[in-house]
Amino acid sequence: MIDVFDDRRCELGEGPLWHPERGQLFWFDILNKRLMSNENGTPKSWQFDEYVSAAGWVSKTELLIASASMLFLFDLETTASRKLTDLEADNPVTRSNDGRADPQGGFWIGTMGFNAEPGAGSIYRYYKGELRKLFGDITITNAICFSPDGRTAYFADTHRQLLQQIALDEDGWPAGTPALFRDFSEEGLFPDGAVVDSQGFMWNAQWSAGRVARYAPDGGFAGEVCLPASQTTCPAFGGPDMQTLFVTSAALDLSGEPDGKTWSSPTGIRGQAEPRVIL
Template identity: 70%
Template sequence: MSNVFDERRCVLGEGPLWHPERQQLFWFDILSKKMMTRENGSAGSWEFDEYVSAAGWVSKSEMVIASASQIFLFNLDTGAKTKLCDLEADDPVTRSNDGRADPKGGFWIGTMGINAEQGKGSIYRFYKGELRRLYSGITISNAICFSPDGQTACFADTATQSIQQVTLDAEGWPNGTPTLFADFSNEDLNPDGAVIDTEGYLWNAQWGANRVARYAPNGDFVDEISFTARQVSCPAFGGADLGTLFATTAAEGLDGNFEGKTYFAQTSAVGQPENRVIL
């Protein structure tokens, strides 16, 4: 059973992150160019001059944020921005989308066409100051998440209705060809953001299906959490015991009052703490 965590309606809620040192949830409304938070019952937000979509934490006061044209360091206390690198800055058609830090301290970030133009997106890894393209020809990058042992990464192109997995080397770089983790095409499900718990089970938000679904490490469906909002976009584990599953949603194209809000549900699982990004 899910409950409302934050009543504000996001046009396109995305990228929830539970900051382990602040014990605080951050998330984005991509199309409103905002990062949002709620702390001790008080709502807060930061506005930017372009689309922002995903973050990783560096310290108690600093976060890495991906935007339409760059990856930058953001100070939560002062609001100061420091550019780290360009991110498809020369392509006005694309923007950042899903992203997450890996266990080695690398920040994975996917891009996509602003209007989901076919094959315009890529997935990158920013690691110790270097941005490297990992995969190209992706339409809607999503479901970037990592196994607890740090040996496997998962990601999706939502347009393919499947999630891929790939093994990682000792530095966290992919060292093989991606293989299929789960195919949702027979059920006509659209994989959006995902996170993996401490037992290696993958929790996937499924756009248009009112749910976050849980899959075993072998890709088998296990369980689901239902939401009143239709377009559930990304989950994140948080709370003091990392047993609370937060989920962003999107009101884009829908009228219901419950669409676009940020939700939470108590689970019997334990999430992995979000990894620190190593600059």
Template identity: 60%
Template sequence: MPQPATLSATRCILGEGALWHPDRGSFLWFDILGHRLYEHDGQTERHWQFDRAVSAAGIVEVSHLLIASERDLFLFDLDSASETRLCDLEADNPVTRSNDGRADPQGGFWIGTMGYKAEPGAGAIYRWYKGELRQLFGEITIPNAICFAPDGGHAYFTDTPTRVIRRVALDAEGWPVGEPDTWLDLRPEGLNPDGAVTDAAGNLWNAQWEANRVASYAPDGRFLRSFALPTPQTTCPAFGGADYDRLMVTSAAEGRPEEDGAAGNTFVFKTDARGRAEPRVVLA
């Protein structure tokens, strides 16, 4: 079993939003409650500080990201650290913040919201596509595992407390078609699905909160294998590196004892799996 290396020993309160940026040759991730975006190129770590919670991003171009915050979606220039607002995201609701999100193969961006105290049903899942923000699914408590089949035919997501990962078909423009179905039921094992990503073969890799692991499942939902981590609160994986054979996994220190020195760290595995480049977000 591969052993994780520590990519970053920075203790994130709530690490999330793992993302590889091929143009920059770097991993990106967020500390939602620390209001920070981090970047690590394998040698050097840097960060950007925000005045609000930020949680997930999609790549637009080499120096620009679409970022989701507790109140808006905005375009962020990594070179100048300047922001350009795109639209509100539950800006009139102080109860909620953004959580898990990812770009889809059609160029849209999916983002979930949730209550700061995980209030039941307070959140939702939205899609931003070519200037339009549309709510897709409501009454979500903790949105997670947002990722997509490589061919863009399906999206996956979960409401973590349900312990069920759902799948929904997508049309040619990336909008859901029909009702989501149960793709993976983790209730018998008592596992809590957190962030997820698919690899080039369509296998889904899911970080599992409080389980010290990230687990891989075939497109038909069969369990394939898992990689162990040295801290229980694993949150979000992403493939990266020149050959997309590095699996990065974020974690959370919130609520963990100081003795858990790995809590909130960001890890990387060398794997025999292959990821793929994240889709670019289409602005218009």
């Protein structure tokens, strides 16, 4: 069963985050520079001066938010902001895109070109005050997510249709080199945002396919949730029992009624609670 969780149409809905201490879903409309939420049926939004795309939670009232030029701390109650660090602030070509907190409390964030310039994107990790570049030469960074034990990270280049995995050390830093998780090119699929459930299975939204597909830890296909919106962008688990899948979508270049809305679906499978970001 698929329900409309929020019927506001996002030009580019992205970055859903279930805040475990607030019991509340947050997400972004990147191109309209908005953070969005729906609190007990009441739509809420916060407007910013530049593109915002992903967040992690720091406390009950504070989010770490990635924008086109920085990572900043945002207070949901007072709307006060405090810059934590620049993020390719000297590069006018790029903006932030997909991001997620890892189980060790680090925050991974990917960048991409405003016009998806080939190889313009990179992936960084912010951990205990340090921002470190991890990978470069990526066109559209996506699918940043983590195994329940915190020892494996996943990420994709949507443009190249490749989803990779890499081992992590005990502090959450990459150990070794990335390895292929799944090549979607033969299926004609484009991996977008992703999340890993409590069983270690990945749920991957696939741009233009109108679905979120589930994959086993070995990369094997394990099922799908089909949605009315074709441009699905990113999933997140939430709800009181962490068994509801929320999915953002994009109305970009489309005019259909379902496009750009935020969706929900019961799964019967428990997700992982998003870790707190350690500043």
